[in-house]
Amino acid sequence: MTDLLAQANTKANREKFLNHLAQQAGRDRHQVQPFEPLNDLPDQVLANQAPQALLATAKQNSEAVAAKVYLKTSDELASFLDEYLQTIQAKTLLLPGVCEAQWEAYHLADWAGHPQGVTTTVWSPEPADRAQNAQAADQADLAVGFADYLIANTGTITVVTTPAQGRAFNYLPEHYLALVPQSGLVRSTRQAVEKYEAALADGFQTSAINFISGPSNSGDIEMELVVGVHGPVDCAYVIVTDR
Amino acid sequence: MGISTSDKPFLERVADAKQDHFMQAAVAKAQDAQFIKRTRARREMGHWNDWRDLAEQIRQHTLKYLPDYLEMFANNVEKRGGHVFFAQTETEARDFIRELVLAKQAHKVVKSKSMVTNEIELDQTLTALPDVEVLESDLAEFILQEDNWDEPTHIVFPTLHKNRDQIQAEFKKLGYQGDNEPAHMARFVRGYLRNYFMQADFGITGCNFAIADQGMINLDTNEGNADITMAMPKTQVVVMGMERIVPSMKEAEVLDNMLARSAVGQKLTTYCTFAGPKVAGEVDGPDDFWVVILDNGRSRALGTEFEPILQCIRCGACLNVCPIYRHIGGKGYGSIYPGPVGKVLSPILGGYDQFEELPYACSLCAACTETCPVKIPLHELIRKHRIVEMDEKHLDHSMTNLILKMVGVGTGSPALFGTAMKMAHSGAAPFSKPMGKNDVQGMYEGGKINHLPKAAPKLVHGWADLRDIPTPPKSKDNFRHWYQNHHPIEPAPAVKAKEEKADD
Ligand code: SF4
Numbered sequence: 001m002t003d004l005l006a007q008a009n010t011k012a013n014r015e016k017f018l019n020h021l022a023q024q025a026g027r028d029r030h031q032v033q034p035f036e037p038l039n040d041l042p043d044q045v046l047a048n049q050a051p052q053a054l055l056a057t058a059k060q061n062s063e064a065v066a067a068k069v070y071l072k073t074s075d076e077l078a079s080f081l082d083e084y085l086q087t088i089q090a091k092t093l094l095l096p097g098v099c100e101a102q103w104e105a106y107h108l109a110d111w112a113g114h115p116q117g118v119t120t121t122v123w124s125p126e127p128a129d130r131a132q133n134a135q136a137a138d139q140a141d142l143a144v145g146f147a148d149y150l151i152a153n154t155g156t157i158t159v160v161t162t163p164a165q166g167r168a169f170n171y172l173p174e175h176y177l178a179l180v181p182q183s184g185l186v187r188s189t190r191q192a193v194e195k196y197e198a199a200l201a202d203g204f205q206t207s208a209i210n211f212i213s214g215p216s217n218s219g220d221i222e223m224e225l226v227v228g229v230h231g232p233v234d235c236a237y238v239i240v241t242d243r
Numbered sequence: 244m245g246i247s248t249s250d251k252p253f254l255e256r257v258a259d260a261k262q263d264h265f266m267q268a269a270v271a272k273a274q275d276a277q278f279i280k281r282t283r284a285r286r287e288m289g290h291w292n293d294w295r296d297l298a299e300q301i302r303q304h305t306l307k308y309l310p311d312y313l314e315m316f317a318n319n320v321e322k323r324g325g326h327v328f329f330a331q332t333e334t335e336a337r338d339f340i341r342e343l344v345l346a347k348q349a350h351k352v353v354k355s356k357s358m359v360t361n362e363i364e365l366d367q368t369l370t371a372l373p374d375v376e377v378l379e380s381d382l383a384e385f386i387l388q389e390d391n392w393d394e395p396t397h398i399v400f401p402t403l404h405k406n407r408d409q410i411q412a413e414f415k416k417l418g419y420q421g422d423n424e425p426a427h428m429a430r431f432v433r434g435y436l437r438n439y440f441m442q443a444d445f446g447i448t449g450c451n452f453a454i455a456d457q458g459m460i461n462l463d464t465n466e467g468n469a470d471i472t473m474a475m476p477k478t479q480v481v482v483m484g485m486e487r488i489v490p491s492m493k494e495a496e497v498l499d500n501m502l503a504r505s506a507v508g509q510k511l512t513t514y515c516t517f518a519g520p521k522v523a524g525e526v527d528g529p530d531d532f533w534v535v536i537l538d539n540g541r542s543r544a545l546g547t548e549f550e551p552i553l554q555c556i557r558c559g560a561c562l563n564v565c566p567i568y569r570h571i572g573g574k575g576y577g578s579i580y581p582g583p584v585g586k587v588l589s590p591i592l593g594g595y596d597q598f599e600e601l602p603y604a605c606s607l608c609a610a611c612t613e614t615c616p617v618k619i620p621l622h623e624l625i626r627k628h629r630i631v632e633m634d635e636k637h638l639d640h641s642m643t644n645l646i647l648k649m650v651g652v653g654t655g656s657p658a659l660f661g662t663a664m665k666m667a668h669s670g671a672a673p674f675s676k677p678m679g680k681n682d683v684q685g686m687y688e689g690g691k692i693n694h695l696p697k698a699a700p701k702l703v704h705g706w707a708d709l710r711d712i713p714t715p716p717k718s719k720d721n722f723r724h725w726y727q728n729h730h731p732i733e734p735a736p737a738v739k740a741k742e743e744k745a746d747d
Pocket of ligand 1: 555557559583611621
């Protein structure tokens with residue numbers, strides 16, 4: 001067996017390949033110019049909508065992708081979440097391992113400390129707890145997580161992977177509920193991308209940025225839409241109107 | 244084998260396809276349904292043709308500086324702690340990944356949909372290893388796998404040719420006891436695959452777009468399977484065609500929107516993810532992140548008139564408007580890349596000898612060119628393949644034989660042309676009101692009349708002329724007016740020269 005693995009990340013492997021491309025194309029390497037888009041359509045998406053209209057658009061587009069949308073103030077959240085747990089008859093709950101201050105920002109520190117009537121697991125930010133977190137996510141009836149942005153044009157919420165809210169947290173539970181601040185309402189995927197690019201340039205680190213639009217689904221069997229394939233079978237966005 | 248899916252000669256595959264009435268009906272239904280969804284989604288986006296200009300510009304810019312962007316991407320993956328391997332051939336890519344599976348002592352490999360891995364026959368390679376299990380996690384790919392690795396029939400809807408009863412029969416072998424309801428069967432697969440996901444130690448994904456300036460990859464799915472494939476196993480390998488790259492997340496974001504609208508009529512796929520190796524402090528995701536960047540013949544298109552085919556974002560829209568695809572389905576083409584995109588790409592990747600007939604299985608109706616979100620001049624490239632083939636082969640008899648063979652397909656299949664005529668209007672009915680400048684439907688109607696070079700034998704002409712009228716005038720349009728607006732495309736210089744010779 002030749003040792004191909006050792007060739008990864010080597011100059012020899014890279015240069016041979018890239019030089020071949022340059023030669024085939026008849027264009028020299030290292031001539032790259034910045035990309036200057038020929039129009040500004042991505043910036044114009046929903047640009048004419050005032051904030052209230054934008055919120056209505058966001059709601060409509062989210063419902064069009066089968067997401068449930070709720071508007072709540074932070075004071076209403078605790079009782080809303082209790083009701084929600086009952087409505088979906090959740091027995092197991094998964095919460096992100098964030099600090100108390102983050103819950104308190106949504107007036108949820110008490111609630112998150114002792115959710116009523118469900119077995120609750122908190123995602124452990126310890127890398128050693130990987131397997132245990134995965135089990136909890138797999139078995140959770142509901143995950144209540146934090147989202148950054150709500151994209152009006154596509155009915156999308158965005159979440160990033162963090163130590164406190166990992167990947168399995170967002171994909172494995174049966175039901176998924178995202179708390180998203182109304183201040184995170186943006187018009188377009190372009191706007192959200194720009195915000196993430198700025199954060200990354202500022203040194204923010206994450207291994208995954210997810211744009212999620214409703215519950216998992218598939219049309220693979222006779223093109224009939226089926227909701228709930230590998231990811232959550234149901235997805236709720238709770239827009240926190242005073243945050 | 245590579246991109247080839249069949250050892251049968253082209254005509255036999257077409258004959259097989261014609262017998263498969265379920266497939267034909269399913270393809271027709273899918274084309275019509277997708278027409279409505281796609282047109283609605285694009286119209287809703289507004290300024291569709293300007294978006295296409297932007298998408299084309301993004302793809303062309305990236306291809307122009309391809310080595311530079313690949314270098315930038317590789318450097319950034321490395322900075323994130325990942326590894327990049329450039330594979331010139333499918334053998335190199337395959338051997339590399341096999342070595343990695345062995346080195347990691349992986350036993351349970353999970354994959355999310357990737358056509359490039361089909362191209363390099365990765366499934367067969369890995370399942371041949373002792374103590375290695377491989378499971379496809381995309382529902383359609385899983386169905387194909389359970390049916391003894393059946394061939395996909397569409398690049399976006401691989402199981403279009405299968406009905407619910409056939410799928411139920413496959414699942415029964417895995418212990419499914421329910422009825423043939425898609426929702427129930429999907430639920431069964433969820434449980435079945437979830438168990439596997441929980442144990443998977445090696446994940447393999449494709450890549451919609453590599454983000455050069457971040458060293459991340461961008462993946463679009465509706466099921467969420469790619470995300471779980473990237474979450475659970477400790478090792479991830481991304482296999483990407485070398486052209487699947489953009490400068491930054493901004494350009495990816497434009498293409499993600501256009502891809503979803505063009506492929507499935509959605510505004511965005513349910514999951515659109517930018518991901519890389521696990522960051523220190525995070526709990527899950529790949530500790531070990533590898534990217535295999537594959538050439539496998541793609542570079543043959545660079546610097547040639549065929550370069551635009553590398554702009555492709557694999558949305559499948561060209562399949563969904565193609566009258567020939569409607570008739571023979573995906574398997575007829577004998578390549579993992581069927582339809583118009585396949586007619587251009589397959590001879591480049593697999594060679595003219597293997598796919599010589601494909602450029603002729605085309606009515607040059609230009610519907611593909613007009614629907615392509617990144618403005619690849621598909622029908623012109625198909626015609627260019629014919630010209631190259633004629634140049635290469637006209638000295639011996641094989642060209643005449645090939646043309647005669649294809650005339651047989653044409654004259655033996657009047658339905659093929661009938662469909663071409665009807666299609667543009669039947670699916671379009673809900674949208675056939677007069678349209679403004681940026682309307683998609685208006686665009687679709689800008690059909691063109693093409694002619695085969697006159698140098699081709701007379702016999703072909705009768706057939707080709709028939710094929711070359713794309714969109715017949717709507718009955719309410721005045722024919723003279725319609726005719727005035729439909730000029731033939733200017734033939735390529737080489738063709739002109741030939742025509743003049745033939746006229747002498
Ligand atoms: S050639 Fe164009 S229309 Fe066809 S799959 Fe590629 S991007 Fe889509």
